[in-house]
Amino acid sequence: MNADQIAKPLTGQAIRPDHDRTPRDLPTGVTEAIYTYWHDTTALVVSYNPTTLKVNNFFLKTRHGLTSDYTSLLKLANVSQYDKRLSIEPMASVANPQLYTGVKLVPAQ
Numbered sequence: 001m002n003a004d005q006i007a008k009p010l011t012g013q014a015i016r017p018d019h020d021r022t023p024r025d026l027p028t029g030v031t032e033a034i035y036t037y038w039h040d041t042t043a044l045v046v047s048y049n050p051t052t053l054k055v056n057n058f059f060l061k062t063r064h065g066l067t068s069d070y071t072s073l074l075k076l077a078n079v080s081q082y083d084k085r086l087s088i089e090p091m092a093s094v095a096n097p098q099l100y101t102g103v104k105l106v107p108a109q
Contacts, residue, residue, distance in 0.1 A: 023050045032056050038063075042076055059091075061102030066093055070100040079105065 023033050033050040036043055041063040047056040060073040067073065070090040074081060081088060087106040093099045 030056055042073070044077070055107055057107070058105040059102055060105070066096070066099040066101060068099055070103045073100075073103045077105065084108065 032047045035046040043061050045059040089104040091101045
């Protein structure tokens with residue numbers, strides 16, 4: 001799915017979208033813009049190429065900032081830890097590596 005296909009079913013629900021369509025060139029050579037969708041206390045951040053709408057990655061995080069178990073975020077995304085379609089990268093907190101700021105999901109190429 002591209003960024004617009006992901007966004008379409010979310011916009012009609014009780015989900016508040018934040019759009020940052022200002023493209024950025026990352027050091028890796030990837031160009032990105034960002035959609036962020038908030039539902040209750042959870043955010044889905046979609047990084048995509050604004051020219052092609054191809055998704056670079058997803059990031060799931062909580063408004064609380066930290067969680068001790070990132071698998072709860074995977075359950076919200078309906079993703080298994082063993083899903084071969086995605087590379088799953090738990091993002092540990094710098095201040096406390098036993099807590100997670102969220103989880104990054106990168107689609108397989």
